[in-house]
Amino acid sequence: MPRADVVVIGAGLAGLSCAAELAERGASVFLAAKGMATTHWTHGGLDVAAPVGASTARDGVRRLAAIPTHPYRWLAPDVESAVDGHLRRAAAEGLEHGGSLDAPLVPIPTAIGSLRPASILPAAQAAALEPWNGHGLVLVGFRRYRDAWAQYAARNLASGAWPDGPTEVTAAEVDLPGTDDLHNVNAQTLARLFDEPAWRERALRAIAGALPAGSARVGLPAVLGLTSHAEVLADAERILGRRVFEIPSLPPSVPGMRLFDALRRRILAAAGRIQIGFDVVSVEREGARISAVHTEAASRTLRLAADAFVLATGGIAGAGIRAHPDGGLTERVFGLPVSAPPRDQWFSDDPLEPHPLEAAEVEVDAELRPAGVDNGWVIGSALPGMHCLDQRCGDGVALASAHRAARSLAGSRAAAA
């Protein structure tokens, strides 16, 4: 295998984004991952920062940066250019976004009828960010699709507080053409049906027929196409004659699949290489430098030699960190030290409170370099000090850390040259 400038390990938002930026900057990049990552499970929007009380994502970043352990204490200055770069890359692959760091964080509806704050979303979800100004909302469900229940979500939204929300929330159930004959109706089977122009036309007419009169916006399950997504969205607004937005539901996440694919294409277009399916199983070192990693293979391992290595393997939920029965924790690729509470403190009474093990992460310096490895960087949710679920900062930290590592690497390459 020819030597690469950089090996990025991990194929989540952080790894993909870092590999794309490095490849765009002219580095030869090899992205290695043991499998697909969280893009396919998540909502496809950008959670940059939305701690309680934040008015915008930028304000959220400022608040989180004030927490002495939070990665934003170092990464805050990188957030703006990281998000800009990401949105530019996504747009270049046909995935436009709405909103910005300075747009107000507004409550948007989820598939179960709760609200979550958001300010940057893919175009297909962005109509949920617009002020409601007297409009109602009609949630559409599809009869054979069991992963999103419009009536249930509408009831929950109607009975809860939605500040400055729609005038009313109703539900409509639609029989999509031909779905009675299908064995499998999930988000991606529907998305692929919407990719077909003729079926899409009939389906959208059926949806239009089920809508109440008026100007209520339409919330649809996030299934509006994969390969022809932009056309599907345009057709939906044209045929339904009103603002339409997608609401992501259970995995597989169609918006996440679109995001993964856009970044994957970006990396390949910049001559980067991707191999998914093979875990890193050993590391070659020369003193404090990593000279190569080896990935598992059908017989002998594949040796990936590089000047630099970026760890984007995730935290404990993404399996970048392994917990052992004796209470020990290890970072799975380089065996980096992991800070963690003792075993008897691994329990929490409230499932929605920050979990003690979220604190189990790899220690790095301000340049995201782990101790004891001269040519390694750590990015994404393996970074210590954040509680992504309630701070809603996972995507922002992923992008900002990826950008910081790419800048830092580009700087050290320039210095070496």
Add this chain to the structure above:
Amino acid sequence: MTFHDAAARAFPPFSTDACIKCNVCTTVCPVSRVTDEFPGPKYVGPQAQRFRGPSVADDSPDHSVDLCSGCGICTRACPAGVLIAETNNRARAAMVTQRGSSLRNRLISDTDLLARLGVPLAPLANIGLRNPVARWVGEKVLGVHRRGPLAPFARRTFRSWWKQRGGATTLASAGDPSKTVVYFHGCAVNGFEPDLGRDAVEILERNGYSVIVPRQECCGLPFISNGLYDQARRKAARNLASLAEFARAGYRIVGTSTSCTHALKAEYREMLDLSGADATAVADATWDMCELLLDLHDRGELDARFGPMVEPLPYHPPCQLKSHGIGTPAMDLFALVPGLRAFDSDHDCCGAAGTYGLKVERWQIAQDVGAPLFAKVRASGAVRAACDSETCRWQIESSTGVPTVHPITILAESYRRADAAAEEPWRRVG
């Protein structure tokens, strides 16, 4: 640690306990993408596995597992390390043991038998393969789709050429293991594409290697894919008996089919449970030919004097190659050829999956799976395409009309051009 060690840690069906039901495998499955009849790897794998008993005699709760084409993409996509494709292949084999197999499946899996019958009758047999009436009869009687990609038989086997050439076949006649390799030609080179075998030998010899072609049979992969494990084990046992002594003596075993070499490296152990010392020795010694040439190049030992090939070349890395975990060595080698504009098809699967695309009830699925690839190859305007596995080449060629060759064929031609230019400088181009 290799993939095999992961399999050894947990018998593949046990790995399904790690499934977190995230559905990532379903999003990448090329078959469930095009047919509603196949619910996807998760449903027929980790989900159904809970209802499968330990004995092959236990009824399977889910017969749709037979729609799995065996591409293996699900296993590679799984974030939790579940051996999905391997589990599903075993489930199919259990079903075949219990319910029996069709004459068609037993016949199209027995590629050695087909070559033994077809090669001596090649001119006539090939007329039959091209004849619409004969193909219609084949479809009605046997269930081989009339448009299924069948390659013409060679007029002469690779082995008969090798014998006539006086090529080495035994350990006794083998030279220094560091400069001698064993060539595993497999059934396709022997009975259908002997020119590829000659190109491989030419390239190996040019790079200073002596070649030995010991006794061998089809690797058995077509039987494995059709759930016919007993027949596959017989093929595997004979291959291991012949190859193991070379492996133990330090010879590398090189193949030009990424399907055969993956069977030797992985499937004998992961599917057929051949975990003995012979299987391990052969697996450790086996190399895909492009993998070997790239390794030589990394060591500075490859003759890199390639002649110019000024053409665009769509390259499709086959699923079996991707299961090797060796990157795409052909692309790295193409980069050494002046003028060659090779590009990765960036499409998951051609659909053929060995014998899958031949079957009358699977042909349309296989065509639909490969359709975006065919469109890219046609749109490229290239006069030919490249791919490392034979049935994928035949599928791409028959579905696009664009001749599709092994990367080794391209490299051999490039070397010949370099030679021609060296002898006749006025021919130098590019």
